[in-house]
Structures are given as structure tokens and as C-alpha cells.
Amino acid sequence: MEYASLGSLPVELKVLISRQFDDASDVRSLALTNRATYLAFIGSESHIVKATFQNQTNPDVLHDVLAVALTMQTKKWSRDVRLEILRKYFSGNPLIHTTKWTLSNFFSIQRLRKQIQFFVLDFALSALSEDPSTRDEDILPKEPTMWESIRLERTFWRFELYCNLFGFRGLRDGDLPERLNVNERSVMFFNKFAAYENEQLGCVRDYLIERISEPFNDVASHNIEYSDVKIGYTNDYAVPDNWFKEGVLTWGLEKIHDFICTETYDERFEHLTEYPPCDSHFLYTGLIHANNQSSKEALELQQPFSPDPDIGPRAAWAWANCSFSNNSYFLKSNWYFRQRAYVMWDSVRLTEWKLLLKPRHEAPDAINAPIAFNVEKSREERLSRSRRQQLYLDGYTGYWAAESDMQLKQREGSNSNAEGGSRSN
Structure with a gap:
């Protein structure tokens, strides 16, 4: 007994099958099965996607x-x-x-x-x-x-x-x-x-x-x-x-x-x-x-x-x-x-x-x-805000921590000479 392949089905049946899904990935996978199913999808994309959307x-x-x-x-x-x-x-x-x-x-x-x-x-x-x-x-x-x-x-x-x-x-x-x-x-x-x-x-x-x-x-x-x-x-x-x-x-x-x-x-x-x-x-x-x-x-x-x-x-x-x-x-x-x-x-x-x-x-x-x-x-x-504000006024940006685990960057145009530290996450 021979079974009809998906590609050999009438366009109407291909579209009907596509409309039964409730996931966009399934619709895409079916559409890419072969050239015939892809053409059927392209011709009825709006109807298929609408039905799939309503299903889920x-x-x-x-x-x-x-x-x-x-x-x-x-x-x-x-x-x-x-x-x-x-x-x-x-x-x-x-x-x-x-x-x-x-x-x-x-x-x-x-x-x-x-x-x-x-x-x-x-x-x-x-x-x-x-x-x-x-x-x-x-x-x-x-x-x-x-x-x-x-x-x-x-x-x-x-x-x-x-x-x-x-x-x-x-x-x-x-x-x-x-x-x-x-x-x-x-x-x-x-x-x-x-x-x-x-x-x-x-x-x-x-x-x-x-x-x-x-x-x-x-x-x-x-x-x-x-x-x-x-x-x-x-x-x-x-x-x-x-x-x-x-x-x-x-x-x-x-x-x-x-x-x-x-x-x-x-x-x-x-x-x-x-x-x-x-x-x-x-x-x-x-x-x-x-x-x-x-x-x-x-x-x-x-x-x-x-x-x-x-x-x-x-x-x-x-x-x-x-x-x-x-x-x-x-x-x-x-x-x-x-x-x-x-x-x-x-x-x-x-x-x-x-x-x-x-x-x-x-x-x-x-x-x-x-x-x-x-x-x-x-x-x-x-206290944190006060210390960071002072660093900002001194011309720095970057990361501050109370434990001195810092990474400071000199702001463009500032004249500060302080040294920056390192920081770990």
C-alpha cells in the first residue's frame, strides 16, 4: 500500500495541516519540509499564522x-x-x-x-x-x-x-x-x-x-x-x-x-x-x-x-x-x-x-x-554617595566600593592625578 507524501497532497490539505499547530517553530519546520509545502505556506501565510496564533x-x-x-x-x-x-x-x-x-x-x-x-x-x-x-x-x-x-x-x-x-x-x-x-x-x-x-x-x-x-x-x-x-x-x-x-x-x-x-x-x-x-x-x-x-x-x-x-x-x-x-x-x-x-x-x-x-x-x-x-x-x-560624589568632583568615573576594590577612570577634560585601582565582580 502506497502512502501519499506530504508534498503530493493538495494545497488545501497542506494549509489545513499547517493551521493545526500552536507553535511558530512547528509552522516554520513544516513550511521548510520541501518546495511544495513552502509554496503552500507562502500563499496562505496570513491565514496559517492567524490560526496558529489563536490555537495557542x-x-x-x-x-x-x-x-x-x-x-x-x-x-x-x-x-x-x-x-x-x-x-x-x-x-x-x-x-x-x-x-x-x-x-x-x-x-x-x-x-x-x-x-x-x-x-x-x-x-x-x-x-x-x-x-x-x-x-x-x-x-x-x-x-x-x-x-x-x-x-x-x-x-x-x-x-x-x-x-x-x-x-x-x-x-x-x-x-x-x-x-x-x-x-x-x-x-x-x-x-x-x-x-x-x-x-x-x-x-x-x-x-x-x-x-x-x-x-x-x-x-x-x-x-x-x-x-x-x-x-x-x-x-x-x-x-x-x-x-x-x-x-x-x-x-x-x-x-x-x-x-x-x-x-x-x-x-x-x-x-x-x-x-x-x-x-x-x-x-x-x-x-x-x-x-x-x-x-x-x-x-x-x-x-x-x-x-x-x-x-x-x-x-x-x-x-x-x-x-x-x-x-x-x-x-x-x-x-x-x-x-x-x-x-x-x-x-x-x-x-x-x-x-x-x-x-x-x-x-x-x-x-x-x-x-x-x-x-x-x-x-x-x-556615605557611599558622599564618597562617590567627591571622586566625581575630582574628575573620576567608574566603579567604587567601600572595600577599596575600585576601578577608576579619569574623566575627559579633568586634571586629577589620583591612581585607579582594580575591581573584581
Whole structure:
């Protein structure tokens, strides 16, 4: 009995087979099998890639993924381009037909998806490591449910969308004067979401600030030039004064991932040199202004942009903000709960924690949580900055360490005669 070879199949069958995959590498491998399959792929690339993309994407995160894909394909940024992307995104109409479906674009999205999967797992493990109602360590926490994972993933995609619209991607095209200001971002972006959805974005923001702190602090505590612009590094927790760390968030998740995976000072400094922190009011200020024109009662009833079958996130937000009457809902006092991703979880998990049964004022928060900042570290930072500033004034750049394990370089145009040392990582 003879079997038909793949190349001998009708074009329609080749295309149908290609559409069954859920990985870009598999599609490429099949297309390169022989000349016939390659020609079939070229003739139907858009249909094949679109189907493969849909096969691997959860329908409940699809809209946000497609919006990010749209921004990744944008080559020239302007104010009008941003407004048009936001209009398409918030219209609720399917974006599947507005995206250019090429295998190259699919590979870019798939690469970003892997980074987001890393962050989702890492954040979930960190957030669930402690019971927020008792602050006791949870050695064997239950894994995130399907909908808890969806909320986490969707929020990371939404963070990436915000980065692509207002972060470093647009700055490379030099259109800073045309970017939307804070008030415009509130109207065009933040206020389109329910308050708890913005708090979910705040959870991701605080988590990322914490994750970049180690590599960022390594550079900020040793680099001589950084002392001249007074970059602090001891405040490891996510509060308003992390302006320079906030600027790192503008890079987007791929570059943030690469940065937190660095191991040496030189690698970390290279990242900060290639993509210098900018726009210190990038996300924090937007979250501060989010939903601030609505009463708390109205916000509790506001419909979310993304439907959610569980009352948990909305109930958690209402509980955490029930005793506050100001017009800003991104509160420092809720930092500890954002660290625990409190608006990401199902009502069943919140009930098991018994968190919402406690009056808000009796629950732990950022004011009494064990934070990295202390008097001794503050003193060390001031001393480090003072010594590095003096070296900078004396005409030096490079690496400084209290243990005299230094590598100093004379600044161009300076007249210093001091000798530099050596440094090991």
C-alpha cells in the first residue's frame, strides 16, 4: 500500500495541516519540509499564522495580546497613532483582523509570551508564599486557578501595552512632545478600567520594581556618575520615591527580564547605559490619578473592561479601600497587599485566607510590614554617595566600593592625578 507524501497532497490539505499547530517553530519546520509545502505556506501565510496564533492563545487574554501585537508592528509613533490604537482597543471590536499576520511577527509575540509566562509564575509563587491575613509563611500554597492565571497574564500583557504606548518604544522615535500627558492618559486609558483592574496593574508595577531592585541597586550603589544625579538605592519596596527605578519600567518586559537575569555589575551597567532610565512619572503618577474623578461608591459599581466571573478581585479592592475617602486609590498603605497580588485571586482563596473578614484597620499593611529600608542602610547610602560624589568632583568615573576594590577612570577634560585601582565582580 502506497502512502501519499506530504508534498503530493493538495494545497488545501497542506494549509489545513499547517493551521493545526500552536507553535511558530512547528509552522516554520513544516513550511521548510520541501518546495511544495513552502509554496503552500507562502500563499496562505496570513491565514496559517492567524490560526496558529489563536490555537495557542487563551480567548480571555486574546484582546490584550492582539493590542500588544498591534503596537509591536507600529514603526512610526505619533500622538494620533496612539489615540487610534487606544480607540481600537477600547472599542471592544475584535482586533484579529487589524493585525499583520506574518511568521516573523508571530515569533516576536511568542518570544514575549515566554517572558510573560516567566513573570506570571514568578509573581504567583512570590505572592502566594505568605498568608496576607496572618503574614505567616505558606509552605505549600495552592497553585493559581485558571481564572487567577488569566488575571495575572492579562495584566502583564496590559502592562506591556502601556509600555509600548507610553514607554521607551515611542521615545526611540523622538516624539516625546506628542505623548499624552498624565491627565490625558487618565481619560484615555486608566479611567476605562474598573478601579480593581488598575490596582491589578499596580500589583504588577510594584512587583517589577521589587524585581529590578537587585541589579539596579548594584549599579546605583557603586557607579560614580550615578552619585552626581543622586540616585538612591536602599528603598527596595515599591513606594513613590523609586523614580529612577520607575524609569526602568519603560523598557518593557523583554528588556526588564534580561536586566533581572544579569549576574555581574558590568552586565547591569551595560543595560542601564544602553537603555537609560527615563520618564520617572511613567506609571506611578498615572495610577495615582486613575479613577480619581469618581466616588468610591461609583467605582465599586463600575463595570470592568474585561469581564470576570468571580467577585473576588472587586470585593478585595472594596475591602482594602473602605476606610479611605481621598480621591487617590493607589495607596502606599496597600503596598503589602499588592505584594500579595490581593486583587488577582478568586473569592474561594480570599475566603480561605479569611482576609476580608478582618476590619481593614486591623490587617497588616505597608506601614508595619518588614521592609528593607532602615536607618543603617540609609546611613550607608549617604556615605557611599558622599564618597562617590567627591571622586566625581575630582574628575573620576567608574566603579567604587567601600572595600577599596575600585576601578577608576579619569574623566575627559579633568586634571586629577589620583591612581585607579582594580575591581573584581
